Amino acid sequence: MSGRAGHALSLQGLSKRYGSFVAVQDASLEVGSGRFLTLLGPSGSGKTTILMMIAGFVEPSEGRVLLDGRDITAVPPERREFGMVFQGYALFPHMTVAENVAFPLRVRRLGRAERDARVRATLDLVQLDQFADRRPSQLSGGQQQRVALARALVFDPALLLLDEPLSALDKKLRAELQDELKALHRRVGRTFINVTHDQEEALSLSDEIAILNAGRLVQVGAPSALYERPATRFVAGFLGRSNFVEGEAERDAGGIVLRRGGTRVLGVGEAPPGPALLSLRPEKITVLAEGEGEENVVEGRIAAWSYLGAGYAITVATADLGELKVHLPAWRIPLVPAEGMPVRLGWPRGAAVAVAEDPA
């Protein structure tokens, strides 16, 4: 695990068609050296196809894959020098843990002494040195996942590709291994490319997230940027939860003003005059106390509520904006909710973000 820096990857206009079915449409993406990028999308969005094109298992119909500026589109997978953690890990069942980890070194015909040393160092790195002589079938899911990581890292790969690395694990273990994976990324300093459908995993692990829907890259950016300023309705709904308000937009100095019925909602972002859409996160809405004000204020009645321990989830029916979902920490709510109770909701202008409708 010596000082070779991470490598930069660039996808240029990558498409994949199977007959008339378009799995990936014109995806372009830059991944900087040493970054952790996550391809996030629902199943069938093309994220795994993109990963397989990066790995070399799937040949793109169009476009190029570049590693540090060098075109590698035609290079077969075994010559790309990418480490890969497969979905379900795909450990070799007839080999011990140490033999699994030694496999990439063996096929590269590394000397025995160096091979043993590297296997030991890598098993140390993932804290599996105690299990070197076990078979994969004798390990827990989390341990198997770490063997897969060790096997993918042992040969000092240019890139580490992870295909749903945590999806086979239960929720608690997943959270633990998320932290481990993040720490590992920091320690080895390689470029990681991860594929997942789990938005929490994507938010917590990544330097950058690329969101896919129906074969298209919808938005790429830092997790917080994507969460705070989603570009489309799909991004706002897939990454976290969101209320959507439709109406007629006008520009003003602070952003846009959306008119719906008799209510005006101030929002930020860009939208051409005409029909527009605002995304409003439930946790950014507050229930206002008597006499309190906000940039946006709407009156309504509580249609449903539930207590979640840390807070309340409340659905408020409003005259013009329909039902709005509100998430509040218990200490921020000035009343005890009850169905039918009239409430005033408020939110700052920045909480309402103009988003585009997704192309059909």
Next chain:
Amino acid sequence: MRPAGRHALGWWGLILPAFLLMTAFYVAPILQVLAISFTEPQPGLGNYERLLTSESVQRVIGTTLRIGVVTTAIALLLGYALAYRIALSGPRAQRWWLLAVLVPLWISVLVRAFAWVTLLRRQGLVNQGLMAAGAIEQPLALVWNEFGIVVGMVHYMVPYAVLPMLSAMREIDPRVLAAARGLGAGRAGAFLRVFLPLSLPGVIAAGVLVFIFSLGFYITPAILGGGKTLMAAEWIKLQILDLIRWGLGAMLATVLVVAILATLAVFSRLVNLRRLFGAGG
């Protein structure tokens, strides 16, 4: 008795009638015939002494083993290639491949043996084709010798070699092969280091199955061997029906049965034969 034990007893009770039927009409008569090897022409181990003293007995055993080993090796090689091709094809193509493998099993072994005679004899299609092409001057001796026997037996055995190997190959996770390539192994490396070792239990099972079958072949060697190359089954028939030496025939039959049981016992320790022959679990 624990409830589970009583339960098991119930199941045994269900198969008891079949078990008794098999014992009375199958196992007992066979044992009776095999026992003749100890009683005819006079009581004792005289017949078994021939194993050590008679050159003709040793020659038959040698021929049988040699043909069995050669047949097994060739059938495994061809069968492996075929099973590999089938395992890697799509589900639709797999059905057609399997049909093509299984169809020969429905054709009588007699018909197949005579078909090979027609193809391989001196004026047969193969010799005539080779002579017309100018590859040979004189027809080759392709039949009525060990070569002909092996050709016929391999043809018969290939489906039996394919099925256990295919079942083992189907259990190999294709992602494991992709993993091998992604981690830097070429096609050959991925095959040799991952696919081949993982399919090995199937190869062993197929080998055992084919070898055991080969030891007892009768019709194919009788027709394609032309009476000149004797394998165990034909030799036994010769002793019992033509020379009326029941004791000697029964002796070799016993040796065959024991050899087969011993082979099974050895290999059942090596691999899970039950599972490979399709008993599930």
